[in-house]
């Protein structure tokens with residue numbers, strides 16, 4: 001298998017020894033791979049995107065982070081400035097990924113500040129919970145416009161800049177639900193299936209431009225994702241292994257070094273995806289149990 005075809009499996013145990021050793025360990029693991037690159041991250045104000053901005057900056061990369069919440073981006077910038085030197089710089093751009101012109105303007109600001117663009121982490125996303133037939137159309141539309149249009153706008157804004165830089169790397173943050181039929185969060189899962197499919201096609205469309213594309217299949221992660229999930233206010237059921245946003249971000253930053261076709265972070269997630277291929281009906285029933293609203297919700 002060539003490096004380009006390699007799939008990565010990230011394990012989590014190595015990160016569980018306390019924040020300080022995690023930071024040092026993480027820095028040693030990430031820094032040799034990513035070198036000094038210019039990275040554009042959508043959805044940098046919380047969760048995985050925020051942790052990825054810190055991981056890249058810690059590794060010496062200059063980062064532009066885009067999101068709608070200005071105060072969150074400001075606090076991220078303060079945290080990056082306070083990182084032990086040497087570290088990369090952070091440019092905050094407030095904007096909505098549903099707006100193609102806003103994304104283009106953010107890329108222009110990145111070029112104006114840092115001179116080129118090497119890496120896109122198309123991460124901004126939002127969930128939705130509830131039955132397709134009954135869901136508020138505005139919620140469905142928000143999921144589609146954010147998770148699908150947002151990724152398309154980001155790719156279309158970044159590719160010309162990467163071509164000028166002589167190449168680049170696009171990491172599309174998808175989900176393991178892209179590979180499993182997922183009743184009651186079907187619109188979200190379908191939006192992730194869309195972007196995973198897009199990643200596979202883009203990888204070939206852009207290979208002659210020396211732009212690699214990685215489909216990052218994230219499993220359940222601690223973040224603000226559940227708080228922001230649209231639709232039924234009921235929590236989805238627990239019981240599934242959950243990783244930290246820092247673990248997901250570290251895997252993303254390492255992938256920026258070796259540009260795999262696909263990143264699956266944990267063996268559990270690999271099992272879920274294999275189940276979706278081998279026994280899709282059983283996996284869909286298990287997913288239904290996770291997401292089906294209880295009576296009274």
Ligand SMILES: NC(=O)c1ccc[n+]([C@@H]2O[C@H](COP(=O)([O-])OP(=O)(O)OC[C@H]3O[C@@H](n4cnc5c(N)ncnc54)[C@H](OP(=O)(O)O)[C@@H]3O)[C@@H](O)[C@H]2O)c1
Pocket residue numbers: 042043044045046047048049066067068069070072095096097098123124125126127146173174175176218219220221222223224225226228245
């Ligand atoms: N958490 C999980 O279990 C999980 C599992 C699989 C995949 N994922 C994926 O991982 C990605 C990151 O999610 P997360 O877990 O880190 O959740 P999160 O903490 O809620 O972060 C979502 C980020 O997306 C940004 N965002 C949302 N809508 C936006 C818009 N219209 N324009 C610009 N930015 C927008 C948010 O910023 P603002 O609100 O400030 O705009 C925030 O920074 C998402 O694509 C999600 O689908 C998450």
